[in-house]
Amino acid sequence: MAIFKGAGVAIVTPMKDNYEVNYEKLEELINFQIDNGTDCIIIAGTTGESSTLSMEEHHRVIKAAVEFTKNRVPVVAGTGSNCTATAVQLTEEAKEAGVDGALIVTPYYNKATQKGLIAHYSRIAQAVDLPIILYNVPGRTGCNLLPETVAELVKTQKNVVGLKEATGNIAQASKTMSLTDGKLDLYSGEDGIVVPLMAIGAIGVISVWSNIAPKNVHDMCEAFFRGDIQTARRLQFEALPLIDALFSEVNPIPVKKALNLMGMNAGTLRAPLSDMTEENAAKLAKAMEAYGLKLV
Numbered sequence: 001m002a003i004f005k006g007a008g009v010a011i012v013t014p015m016k017d018n019y020e021v022n023y024e025k026l027e028e029l030i031n032f033q034i035d036n037g038t039d040c041i042i043i044a045g046t047t048g049e050s051s052t053l054s055m056e057e058h059h060r061v062i063k064a065a066v067e068f069t070k071n072r073v074p075v076v077a078g079t080g081s082n083c084t085a086t087a088v089q090l091t092e093e094a095k096e097a098g099v100d101g102a103l104i105v106t107p108y109y110n111k112a113t114q115k116g117l118i119a120h121y122s123r124i125a126q127a128v129d130l131p132i133i134l135y136n137v138p139g140r141t142g143c144n145l146l147p148e149t150v151a152e153l154v155k156t157q158k159n160v161v162g163l164k165e166a167t168g169n170i171a172q173a174s175k176t177m178s179l180t181d182g183k184l185d186l187y188s189g190e191d192g193i194v195v196p197l198m199a200i201g202a203i204g205v206i207s208v209w210s211n212i213a214p215k216n217v218h219d220m221c222e223a224f225f226r227g228d229i230q231t232a233r234r235l236q237f238e239a240l241p242l243i244d245a246l247f248s249e250v251n252p253i254p255v256k257k258a259l260n261l262m263g264m265n266a267g268t269l270r271a272p273l274s275d276m277t278e279e280n281a282a283k284l285a286k287a288m289e290a291y292g293l294k295l296v
Contacts, residue, residue, distance in 0.1 A: 008040035009210040010047035015267035037218035045078035052270035080105035108141035125157040133162035151179035245287035263296035
């Protein structure tokens with residue numbers, strides 16, 4: 001059984017003005033997501049600024065998300081690292097916190113070989129009995145998880161169950177699905193191509209867009225599942241200008257700005273991330289208004 005099917009939100013980590021994690025606001029944001037149909041909370045991922053969280057904060061944020069979600073939807077925790085031992089530790093701690101699965105990005109900076117990637121993920125999978133979603137985003141990591149490697153991991157590691165596909169390469173995703181022969185839960189990691197990936201077998205999305213429009217993302221996935229491709233396609237197309245604006249600067253800079261524009265007070269960013277430029281912020285606000293989002 002899949003960890004989740006449909007719209008998963010890669011939720012932001014709200015911060016106070018003093019850069020501390022705002023746990024009260026995190027609870028509010030999680031409730032907003034669930035109230036609007038989100039099918040899964042993905043905590044401490046890229047959008048959650050995990051790379052700037054200390055080990056202690058990482059554990060506390062994940063534990064808080066599990067507590068705030070109250071078993072209403074699954075919780076998946078980002079537990080990747082470019083150090084295999086650290087990834088094992090983070091995944092162990094996430095399991096202890098009560099998550100339903102782990103999202104594990106390919107090791108960044110090291111530029112591991114495919115052999116190294118198999119060893120990395122195999123060691124984590126064997127160390128922690130928790131469902132694992134592989135996360136392939138070579139634009140950030142400098143490392144591409146090839147279809148043959150995914151297939152090998154799915155074949156040999158029983159708890160490697162999914163892949164967040166964020167290469168933007170539908171041909172590569174298609175080959176991955178072909179080689180895994182129905183045994184892989186594919187999730188779009190690109191908000192702009194959710195419906196195209198669902199056409200080749202994806203069962204949902206791990207979404208940045210869902211932070212500000214959770215019902216729309218959920219409804220798009222549900223429309224596809226019930227065979228209403230026209231509605232799913234329309235919802236995908238209507239969101240494209242907004243999605244472009246949400247990625248006009250590196251994620252999560254624009255989405256945090258968007259939440260703040262909506263009065264949801266996601267707060268500041270931790271360095272080295274910086275505030276959005278005035279020009280891009282104005283374009284984002286315009287795209288949000290055109291999409292029908294209410295700004296304050």
